[in-house]
Every structure is written in C-alpha cells, then in structure tokens.
Amino acid sequence: MTIKKNGFIPSCAPEELKAVLKAVASEWGDIIKDMEEFQVVPLKGAMTNEIFQINWPTTRGGLHQKVLVRVYGEGVHVFFNRDDEIRTFQCMSEHGQGPKLLGRFPDGRIEEFIHARTLSAADLRDPEISSLVAAKLREFHNLDMPGPKDVLLWKRLRTWLSQAKKLCSPEAAIEFGLDALGDEINILEKELSQDDQEIGFSHNDLQYGNIMMDEEIRAITLIDYEYASYNPVAYDLANHFCEMAANYHSETPHILDYTIYPDTEERRRFIRAYIGSSGNEPIDAEVERLLADAEKYTVASHLFWGLWGIISAYVNKIEFDYMEYARQRLKQYWFKKALALESLTL
Incomplete structure (x- = not known):
C-alpha cells in the first residue's frame, strides 16, 4: 500500500483505508466528502512500519483533527504476531498507556495522535x-x-x-x-x-x-x-x-x-x-x-x-x-x- 507523501491521500488509496478514515472523522462529527480534505504528513524514524500524520478540517471552523496512520512494513510478520501486538496495544490503552486504537484496515491501523x-x-x-x-x-x-x-x-x-x-x-x-x-x-x-x-x-x-x-x-x-x-x-x-x-x-x-x-x-x-x-x-x-x-x-x-x-x-x-x-x-x-x-x- 502506498500513501502519497506531503500532500493529499490519492484516489488510488485502498478503499478500506478511506472508509476507516471517513468513519473516524464521522464519529467526531466531521463529514468528509472529498479525499483531498485529508492532508498527509510523513513522519520519519520508523524502521519497521511507515507512519503518517493525517489532518483534516473540522466542522468547528479553523480547527484540524489529527490521527496517526501506521502502514505495516512488508514481511514483518516474521518478527511478531500482529494479532498479539494489537491485543497488547489495546490492553496498553486500557491501562492508560499510549494512544488509543481508532480503526484498522488490512495493511495497517489508525491511532490516536498524541499531542507530545x-x-x-x-x-x-x-x-x-x-x-x-x-x-x-x-x-x-x-x-x-x-x-x-x-x-x-x-x-x-x-x-x-x-x-x-x-x-x-x-x-x-x-x-x-x-x-x-x-x-x-x-x-x-x-x-x-x-x-x-x-x-x-x-x-x-x-x-x-x-x-x-x-x-x-x-x-x-x-x-x-x-x-x-x-x-x-x-x-x-x-x-x-x-x-x-x-x-x-x-x-x-x-x-x-x-x-x-x-x-x-x-x-x-x-x-x-x-x-x-x-x-x-x-x-x-x-x-x-x-x-x-x-x-x-x-x-x-x-x-x-x-x-x-x-x-x-x-x-x-x-x-x-x-x-x-x-x-x-x-x-x-x-x-x-x-x-x-x-x-x-x-
């Protein structure tokens, strides 16, 4: 899966990702009609996955929502079991540790953006x-x-x-x-x-x-x-x-x-x-x-x-x-x- 960097999510992005992003936005009261409303900022330093900050305008005028999209690296299933990792992620969130899991798609997941x-x-x-x-x-x-x-x-x-x-x-x-x-x-x-x-x-x-x-x-x-x-x-x-x-x-x-x-x-x-x-x-x-x-x-x-x-x-x-x-x-x-x-x- 490829996400266009330093711009907007392209129309060729997987339908699953677009659907989950729209669902997350909708839960927060934001209706996204055009995928170009989602702005993409690549975040550097990850060596197992690719990570992106996704922004979009809110209905409250002038404000922007942020989430983090994690695209799983190819072949990393040899290192760990992804289902186990997701369970750990969810349990950590329940313990008040780390970001919340907002949504999943086949090649990755959407997480709460930590303001730190x-x-x-x-x-x-x-x-x-x-x-x-x-x-x-x-x-x-x-x-x-x-x-x-x-x-x-x-x-x-x-x-x-x-x-x-x-x-x-x-x-x-x-x-x-x-x-x-x-x-x-x-x-x-x-x-x-x-x-x-x-x-x-x-x-x-x-x-x-x-x-x-x-x-x-x-x-x-x-x-x-x-x-x-x-x-x-x-x-x-x-x-x-x-x-x-x-x-x-x-x-x-x-x-x-x-x-x-x-x-x-x-x-x-x-x-x-x-x-x-x-x-x-x-x-x-x-x-x-x-x-x-x-x-x-x-x-x-x-x-x-x-x-x-x-x-x-x-x-x-x-x-x-x-x-x-x-x-x-x-x-x-x-x-x-x-x-x-x-x-x-x-």
Missing part, C-alpha cells in the same frame, strides 16, 4: 529527561499484561536465527557466522538466566523515537509495542543503553557510534532513577547488581538486532541499510561478549 513531541537522540542524554524515562520504564515493567509471563527472548532469538538462515545467501550466512549463532544463544541463555532475576513486561525497543514527552506537564509516553513481551528487566535496560549509540535522523541512520555509549555513571544514574521511582531510596547493592546485569545483557541486545537487521534486509522495503546495521550490531556482539562475559567459552 518525540524525543531526539540528544534528549536521552539529558539527566532530567532520562530520569523521567527511567520512571516510566519502571511503570511499564510493572504492568500486569494478559498471557504467559515467561521470558520470550531466547525463543525469539532462535526463531529469528532460523529465519535468517532461510533467507540468507550462502555468502551472507558465512559472513555473519550464522552456523555458530545457535551455540551462542545456548551459551547466553545458560549464563545470563538467573532464578532470582526480575521479569517484567518489557518494551524491547526503547529507542528515542518510541518515547514521547508532553512539554507542559513533563509526562512521558512509550509507544510502539510490536516487540513488547515479558523479559528480564535487565535486558530491557541494556537495550535502551545500546540505543543511545544511535541517531536515526542523521544522514547515515544505520551507523552506530559506540564512542557515545553511556558510561558507567550515566547508566548508574538511570538505574538509580529507575529503582527510586517507587518512592524508596535505592539500595547501593541493588543498583550495582542491576547495573552489572544490564551490561551483560547488552550482548543479547546486539544479537537480537543483528538478526533483525539481516531478516529486514530481505523482507522490508523501507529505505534503510539493514545489512550494514546488522554488521555493526553483530560486530559489537563479539566485542561486548569478550568484555562482559569473559567466562564464556564455546
């Missing part, structure tokens, strides 16, 4: 904003979501490795060392799994583009739950720290700068804010343990997104150098494994 700004890469380094994000992430992890509460990370890694092997050319499979990664996943699961580790409902994709802030009341909203599942909270923290090396709005969004990976004190400050958001003074030993666990889980994050990049290069048509992104994440996997998990041997 999306964070930038620089915002993640702002101590005040970072503390707000940490508190919101703690709240997210404490959500009681339906379904099994088992760790999904290792099963998902094995599923993605299988998909990558099916899609890759023999040359690419050798380049990325796919035949060795099954053993790597087994080692990581054995070494990182702990009986007393905290499991929570994890976002699993907490890059800055999935965090919004209302400037007036300084409220944080986490969006985009495609990859959300129960996982060790240390893994989710690790994933967020790894995302601080990215700037998806630069001229080279696929290039990661690990020289700006947060240092120990920056990570410690985030974890103190995370633990302390409950109102209790963080205990130093608890902070240090979670800090150490999160650093170890960075290797799982690199492997996760490395496999994601390989698969995306074959199934997703969004303009992004997925293969180079995968190379960098897997290169960092081997580097971080040597540092964070020195005890591991094949």
Whole structure:
C-alpha cells in the first residue's frame, strides 16, 4: 500500500483505508466528502512500519483533527504476531498507556495522535529527561499484561536465527557466522538466566523515537509495542543503553557510534532513577547488581538486532541499510561478549 507523501491521500488509496478514515472523522462529527480534505504528513524514524500524520478540517471552523496512520512494513510478520501486538496495544490503552486504537484496515491501523513531541537522540542524554524515562520504564515493567509471563527472548532469538538462515545467501550466512549463532544463544541463555532475576513486561525497543514527552506537564509516553513481551528487566535496560549509540535522523541512520555509549555513571544514574521511582531510596547493592546485569545483557541486545537487521534486509522495503546495521550490531556482539562475559567459552 502506498500513501502519497506531503500532500493529499490519492484516489488510488485502498478503499478500506478511506472508509476507516471517513468513519473516524464521522464519529467526531466531521463529514468528509472529498479525499483531498485529508492532508498527509510523513513522519520519519520508523524502521519497521511507515507512519503518517493525517489532518483534516473540522466542522468547528479553523480547527484540524489529527490521527496517526501506521502502514505495516512488508514481511514483518516474521518478527511478531500482529494479532498479539494489537491485543497488547489495546490492553496498553486500557491501562492508560499510549494512544488509543481508532480503526484498522488490512495493511495497517489508525491511532490516536498524541499531542507530545518525540524525543531526539540528544534528549536521552539529558539527566532530567532520562530520569523521567527511567520512571516510566519502571511503570511499564510493572504492568500486569494478559498471557504467559515467561521470558520470550531466547525463543525469539532462535526463531529469528532460523529465519535468517532461510533467507540468507550462502555468502551472507558465512559472513555473519550464522552456523555458530545457535551455540551462542545456548551459551547466553545458560549464563545470563538467573532464578532470582526480575521479569517484567518489557518494551524491547526503547529507542528515542518510541518515547514521547508532553512539554507542559513533563509526562512521558512509550509507544510502539510490536516487540513488547515479558523479559528480564535487565535486558530491557541494556537495550535502551545500546540505543543511545544511535541517531536515526542523521544522514547515515544505520551507523552506530559506540564512542557515545553511556558510561558507567550515566547508566548508574538511570538505574538509580529507575529503582527510586517507587518512592524508596535505592539500595547501593541493588543498583550495582542491576547495573552489572544490564551490561551483560547488552550482548543479547546486539544479537537480537543483528538478526533483525539481516531478516529486514530481505523482507522490508523501507529505505534503510539493514545489512550494514546488522554488521555493526553483530560486530559489537563479539566485542561486548569478550568484555562482559569473559567466562564464556564455546
């Protein structure tokens, strides 16, 4: 499906999308007769879906309604079950988290437009904003979501490795060392799994583009739950720290700068804010343990997104150098494994 960018929704747009948009407008008391009343603004930074802001004039004169249209990326069903993701989306809304679901069509959905700004890469380094994000992430992890509460990370890694092997050319499979990664996943699961580790409902994709802030009341909203599942909270923290090396709005969004990976004190400050958001003074030993666990889980994050990049290069048509992104994440996997998990041997 294609939406005309920087203009109006064309007459060739799918009838299902036009019908749902008109139905949403009608529910709000706005009667749309001509599709050119819907104005389209593309929103950048998404790497799984394409997202658009849709505006139209209201019957109240001079005012405009806004919704967000999410067009699903091609082939992304290999990463997650879309029905499960929709259920998560609806449940999050019922918990007062994130936007409301306004309508669905075969290739996507229409969501409430949140009147807040999306964070930038620089915002993640702002101590005040970072503390707000940490508190919101703690709240997210404490959500009681339906379904099994088992760790999904290792099963998902094995599923993605299988998909990558099916899609890759023999040359690419050798380049990325796919035949060795099954053993790597087994080692990581054995070494990182702990009986007393905290499991929570994890976002699993907490890059800055999935965090919004209302400037007036300084409220944080986490969006985009495609990859959300129960996982060790240390893994989710690790994933967020790894995302601080990215700037998806630069001229080279696929290039990661690990020289700006947060240092120990920056990570410690985030974890103190995370633990302390409950109102209790963080205990130093608890902070240090979670800090150490999160650093170890960075290797799982690199492997996760490395496999994601390989698969995306074959199934997703969004303009992004997925293969180079995968190379960098897997290169960092081997580097971080040597540092964070020195005890591991094949």
